[in-house]
Amino acid sequence: MVSDQLFQLVYVSRCSVPMSDEALHAIQMDAAQRNREAGVTGVLLYGHGSFLQLLEGTKAKLKQIFGRIALDERHQHCSVLYFKPTHERSAGSWSMGVLHLDSSRSPIPLDQMLRYFSEHAEDPTFPDPVASLIYHFEKLTSETETEAA
Numbered sequence: 001m002v003s004d005q006l007f008q009l010v011y012v013s014r015c016s017v018p019m020s021d022e023a024l025h026a027i028q029m030d031a032a033q034r035n036r037e038a039g040v041t042g043v044l045l046y047g048h049g050s051f052l053q054l055l056e057g058t059k060a061k062l063k064q065i066f067g068r069i070a071l072d073e074r075h076q077h078c079s080v081l082y083f084k085p086t087h088e089r090s091a092g093s094w095s096m097g098v099l100h101l102d103s104s105r106s107p108i109p110l111d112q113m114l115r116y117f118s119e120h121a122e123d124p125t126f127p128d129p130v131a132s133l134i135y136h137f138e139k140l141t142s143e144t145e146t147e148a149a
């Protein structure tokens with residue numbers, strides 16, 4: 001029997017080549033289309049030559065999609081930080097939301113996002129690290145959009 005239990009996977013990786021906004025956009029378009037078909041949601045953050053990506057979906061779909069992502073030559077050293085079952089999606093509104101951390105007026109380093117991901121373990125407002133990551137992703141996305149407007 002195939003389980004429909006949802007899982008969340010977070011990994012970091014190093015970029016093989018510097019990413020322009022266009023190159024990131026190309027990954028986003030391709031990923032969003034495939035993820036939509038697979039019922040997968042998530043976000044991708046890029047900063048200072050590294051990626052941090054959250055993927056949500058059934059275990060079978062995540063294995064399939066992450067299996068392909070890990071082989072992609074555009075990045076290397078994929079390291080899974082988090083892989084756990086969940087009752088609900090944190091990134092349900094995105095088939096693949098993308099944030100270029102170096103592009104905002106006050107660029108923030110990816111390791112700060114990593115800290116957001118891990119540091120709220122004791123904070124009751126953020127009972128899980130993925131919720132914390134998404135909170136900051138949404139905040140930064142709206143600030144970046146406001147700056148661009």
Ligand SMILES: Cc1cc2nc3c(=O)[nH]c(=O)nc-3n(C[C@H](O)[C@H](O)[C@H](O)COP(=O)(O)O)c2cc1C
Pocket residue numbers: 027030031032034035042044051053055065068069070072074075096
């Ligand atoms: C950083 C990064 C993130 C990616 N995220 C996704 C994703 O969320 N979903 C997806 O289907 N492909 C994603 N891709 C693209 C896959 O690695 C791969 O190119 C795509 O699934 C096609 O695989 P195939 O050429 O083996 O058919 C990503 C690629 C990179 C470099």
